[in-house]
Amino acid sequence: CTVRPDELMAQGLISFSELRNNALAPRWFNLYGWNQQEIPDMAKLAENGIDPEPNYFMGRILVSGRVTPLDDEEEMQAAQVGMARSP
Numbered sequence: 001c002t003v004r005p006d007e008l009m010a011q012g013l014i015s016f017s018e019l020r021n022n023a024l025a026p027r028w029f030n031l032y033g034w035n036q037q038e039i040p041d042m043a044k045l046a047e048n049g050i051d052p053e054p055n056y057f058m059g060r061i062l063v064s065g066r067v068t069p070l071d072d073e074e075e076m077q078a079a080q081v082g083m084a085r086s087p
Contacts, residue, residue, distance in 0.1 A: 034055060
């Protein structure tokens with residue numbers, strides 16, 4: 001398996017206020033992009049005003065969320081960033 005640098009495939013927003021009132025049920029999001037063997041230089045196409053439809057399934061991600069209040073004796077923890085676990 002060849003390790004490649006991280007690539008931003010999608011981004012979105014999740015409202016903390018909305019999660020406080022309504023849990024986000026588990027939902028799959030399919031990610032599509034362009035096959036690099038078919039479209040090796042997307043920048044050249046964009047320069048010429050060409051915007052092709054995504055033609056390649058790149059994977060999917062399962063997202064869910066909820067907000068649970070702390071008990072009175074629990075302390076807030078500092079925000080953390082962690083590495084994703086690989087299968």
